[in-house]
Amino acid sequence: MKYEEMQESSESVNMTDSTTTDTTGETSAPKMTASHVDVFYGDKQAIKDVSIDVNMDSVTAFIGPSGCGKSTFLRCMNRMNDTIPIARVTGDIMLEGEDIYAASMDVVQLRARVGMVFQKPNPFPKSIYDNIAYGPRIHGLATGKDELDHIVESSLQRAGLWGEVKDRLQDSGTALSGGQQQRLCIARAIAVDPEVILMDEPCSALDPIATAKIEELIHELRGRYAIVIVTHNMQQAARVSQKTAFFHLGTLVEYGETTDIFTNPREEKTRDYITGRYG
Amino acid sequence: MANSGTEHTVKAFDSDINQLRGMVAEIGGRSEQAIDKAMRALENSDLELAAEVVREDKLIDDLEKRIDELTFQTIALRAPMADDLRELIATFKISGVVERIGDYAKNIAKRVPLVTKTRRLTPISLLPSMSKIASELVRDSLDAFARRDAELAMEVNRRDQIVDDFYNSIFRAVITHMIENPKDISEAAHLLFIAKNLERIGDHATNVAEMVYFAATGEPMPERTRGEDPTDLLDDTLSDEAD
Numbered sequence: 001m002k003y004e005e006m007q008e009s010s011e012s013v014n015m016t017d018s019t020t021t022d023t024t025g026e027t028s029a030p031k032m033t034a035s036h037v038d039v040f041y042g043d044k045q046a047i048k049d050v051s052i053d054v055n056m057d058s059v060t061a062f063i064g065p066s067g068c069g070k071s072t073f074l075r076c077m078n079r080m081n082d083t084i085p086i087a088r089v090t091g092d093i094m095l096e097g098e099d100i101y102a103a104s105m106d107v108v109q110l111r112a113r114v115g116m117v118f119q120k121p122n123p124f125p126k127s128i129y130d131n132i133a134y135g136p137r138i139h140g141l142a143t144g145k146d147e148l149d150h151i152v153e154s155s156l157q158r159a160g161l162w163g164e165v166k167d168r169l170q171d172s173g174t175a176l177s178g179g180q181q182q183r184l185c186i187a188r189a190i191a192v193d194p195e196v197i198l199m200d201e202p203c204s205a206l207d208p209i210a211t212a213k214i215e216e217l218i219h220e221l222r223g224r225y226a227i228v229i230v231t232h233n234m235q236q237a238a239r240v241s242q243k244t245a246f247f248h249l250g251t252l253v254e255y256g257e258t259t260d261i262f263t264n265p266r267e268e269k270t271r272d273y274i275t276g277r278y279g
Numbered sequence: 280m281a282n283s284g285t286e287h288t289v290k291a292f293d294s295d296i297n298q299l300r301g302m303v304a305e306i307g308g309r310s311e312q313a314i315d316k317a318m319r320a321l322e323n324s325d326l327e328l329a330a331e332v333v334r335e336d337k338l339i340d341d342l343e344k345r346i347d348e349l350t351f352q353t354i355a356l357r358a359p360m361a362d363d364l365r366e367l368i369a370t371f372k373i374s375g376v377v378e379r380i381g382d383y384a385k386n387i388a389k390r391v392p393l394v395t396k397t398r399r400l401t402p403i404s405l406l407p408s409m410s411k412i413a414s415e416l417v418r419d420s421l422d423a424f425a426r427r428d429a430e431l432a433m434e435v436n437r438r439d440q441i442v443d444d445f446y447n448s449i450f451r452a453v454i455t456h457m458i459e460n461p462k463d464i465s466e467a468a469h470l471l472f473i474a475k476n477l478e479r480i481g482d483h484a485t486n487v488a489e490m491v492y493f494a495a496t497g498e499p500m501p502e503r504t505r506g507e508d509p510t511d512l513l514d515d516t517l518s519d520e521a522d
Contacts, residue, residue, distance in 0.1 A: 235358060262360050264497030274360040276292065277285045 031056045031196055031226035032077060032114075037091035039072055039081065039250075046072045048250045049091075054196065059218060059227045061241035061258065063234060065278060068247040070230045074198050077228065078114035079107055095196070112139055115189030119201040121181030123173030123188070128165050131173040131184055132156060135192040151191055158224075159187035160217050179210025186217060190225075197221070199229040203236065215240050234274055238262050246270045295353045296363070299346060299370050300425065306342040306377050307421030311414050313339065313384035314480060318410040320391045321473070332388035339381035346374035362494070369494035373424065376486045380417055383476040383483075390469045400467055402452035406474065409445035413477045416442065416484035423488060429495040435488040436503050442481030449474040 030053035039047035047069045054060050054077075062070035072081070079100060081087040093100050100110055112135065123131050132152040135141075142148040152169070156162040161183040165176070173184050182202055189197055199218075203211040218227060218240045231237050237244055238258060245255040246269070254261065254270045265271045272278045287293050313332050320329035350371045353359065359367055394403075416435050423431035453471045457464050485503075492500035 234360065238360075263364065265361050271361050272285060275363045276287045276289055276360075278288070 030054060031096065033092075033094045034073075034077070035092045035094075037073070037076060037089065037093060039069070039076060039090075040088045041084070042086045046250055047076070050247075050250075050252045051091075052245060052252060052255055054226050054228055055243070056226045057223055058242035059222050059229060059240055060243045060245065061237035062228065062230045062245050062247060063232075063237050063273070064247035064253075065273065066232075069250040070245075070247040071200055073247065074200055074228060074230050077196070077198055078111050078116055080111075080116065082107065109139075112192040113194055114196040114198060115192065115194035117182070117185050117189055117197065117199045117202045119204050121178055121185050121205070123176070123181050123184050125172065125174055127170045128156075128173050128176070128184065129169040131188050132191045135188060139192055141192065155187040155191040156184075158190050158221065159183045160213060160220070161187055177210070179206050179213055182206060182210070182214060183217065186214075186221075190221075194225060196226040196228065199227065201230055201232060204232060211236070234262075246273060248273070289357070292353075292357045292359075292363075295349065295357065296366070299349055299353070299367070302342060302346045302349070303370055303373060303377075304421065304425060306339060306346065306374060306381075307417065307424075309335070309339050309342065310377050310380045310384065311417045311421075313381050314387075314410060314414045314417065314477075317384045317387040317391070318407060318414075320388055321394065322407060324391065326392055329388040329391035333385050336381050336385040339378055343374045343378035347371060350374070362497070365494045365497060369424070369490040372490050373421075373487050376483050376490075377417075377421075380480050380483050383480050387473050387476050390473055394466050394469045394473075400453075400456060400463060400470060402449050402456060402467075402474075403470055405445060405449050405452070406470070406477070409442060409449070409474065409477050412438065412445070413442050413480045413484070416481055417487075420484045420487035420491065423491045424494070427491070427495040429492045432488040432491040432495070433500065436485045436492075436500060439481045439485045440503070442478055446474050446478040 032054040034053075035051045037047055037050045038045060050069075050073055062074060064070045075081045076089050076093060077100075081089060089101060095110070095114065099105065100114075124134065126134070129152055132155050133142075133148050136148060136151050142151055153162060153166075156165060161180060164180060165171075165184075173181065176184060182205075186197070186202075203214050206214065215236065218229065221227060229237070229240060241258045243255065244258045244261040246253045246261065246265075246267075248269050254265060254267045256266070260266075261270060262274060265274065313335060316328055317332045319325065320332065350367050354364075354367055357363075394400075416438060419431055419438075420435045422428070423435060450471065453467050453474070457467050460467075489500045492498075
């Protein structure tokens with residue numbers, strides 16, 4: 001299947017699904033739904049009974065102090081915890097109504113649909129072009145060179161990097177600046193046409209200007225992909241997200257509109273954390 | 280949600296907030312005192328005391344500026360959130376409103392020399408009781424701020440009706456007096472403006488109360504159902520004078 005066709009067909013699938021699975025009464029059905037999720041590392045419980053919906057039309061921020069479980073939970077959403085032998089996940093996490101922990105779920109395919117961007121930019125030690133082309137190649141998304149070129153260009157454009165790298169696509173990805181590398185990683189995630197993008201503190205290693213560029217990018221990508229961002233920077237959560245979830249000691253304390261969480265949180269624990277009274 | 284009083288991890292933030300609370304208490308106290316002094320000057324035709332109120336209004340104006348500067352700085356430097364943000368926004372607005380209350384007291388004091396011969400104007404006997412309640416409302420609204428007391432704020436809002444009722448009675452009495460004694464019209468008009476100033480002070484105290492309620496709960500204060508006000512139409516023309 002060609003890249004454009006695949007985009008179109010995945011969009012039409014989304015539309016049918018959203019009309020059939022909409023039980024919430026909201027205008028759009030949740031892209032991902034987690035219900036009663038527990039995560040254990042050996043005997044230690046890292047996540048306790050977390051239920052949350054992630055929507056297509058809003059950026060969702062996970063905030064909370066170190067060790068609260070926000071990254072652990074994020075990693076459950078594309079089964080990154082599978083790589084940790086002692087990790088055990090119970091409860092349901094559904095992507096478009098499909099159980100992502102079902103035996104029939106192809107994990108490689110899942111991670112293409114639910115992409116991830118990490119704290120430290122981690123481009124492959126290959127050319128800029130190959131960094132982007134790698135995913136489409138292994139997933140067979142392009143039939144020829146022209147099509148692959150097109151995917152590389154459109155992904156870099158969507159990630160706001162095309163203008164800066166179009167004349168040096170054969171340079172190594174690792175030769176870019178930190179902020180450019182992070183946008184390269186976002187372009188790499190976009191290249192396999194995901195539905196959800198998970199970002200684990202994507203700006204913590206970047207300077208304020210590079211951070212602002214990523215935040216602007218998140219704003220532009222909203223609506224096209226469901227975006228979940230874990231951040232230690234509360235101002236960043238306030239700036240980029242429409243929904244905010246506050247985690248504390250493995251539980252989801254409060255989840256709501258970002259404006260409400262930052263002006264009038266319901267829970268005292270949330271209040272203490274966002275006003276800097278925690279601990 | 281009331282402020283639990285837990286300290287911030289950054290202690291300097293607490294020190295800014297405490298300094299601001301102290302300044303708001305001070306500007307409130309000075310305004311309350313200005314009302315009481317202005318009314319005492321009126322009752323005793325004490326021109327010296329009236330002049331003191333006018334002079335001291337400068338202190339209130341200066342305090343307002345200092346409160347606004349520190350609030351502005353604190354918002355810029357500490358990026359407050361949730362109840363901290365609400366409190367600082369409330370502080371910013373309250374300082375402006377309380378400064379205005381000081382202006383009304385000053386306006387009353389300025390009229391003292393113009394009504395020294397009005398002992399025989401009967402409506403003047405109602406003014407001390409009216410000013411006592413107006414000044415209580417100012418005090419209680421600022422106490423409510425200091426204690427984050429949404430209940431007391433609601434009560435201030437309800438009690439403002441008494442001030443409004445006083446104003447309506449005085450208005451009718453002054454108009455009657457003017458009709459019966461046309462030669463007193465100019466001095467009676469000053470009395471009416473004094474009553475109007477007190478009525479505005481009551482309204483401003485409820486403005487403070489509304490901000491206290493918002494700072495404490497994060498919600499706007501439910502609206503008060505006002506009683507009938509026969510002078511509604513005249514309010515607009517009269518209130519300009521108080522500026």
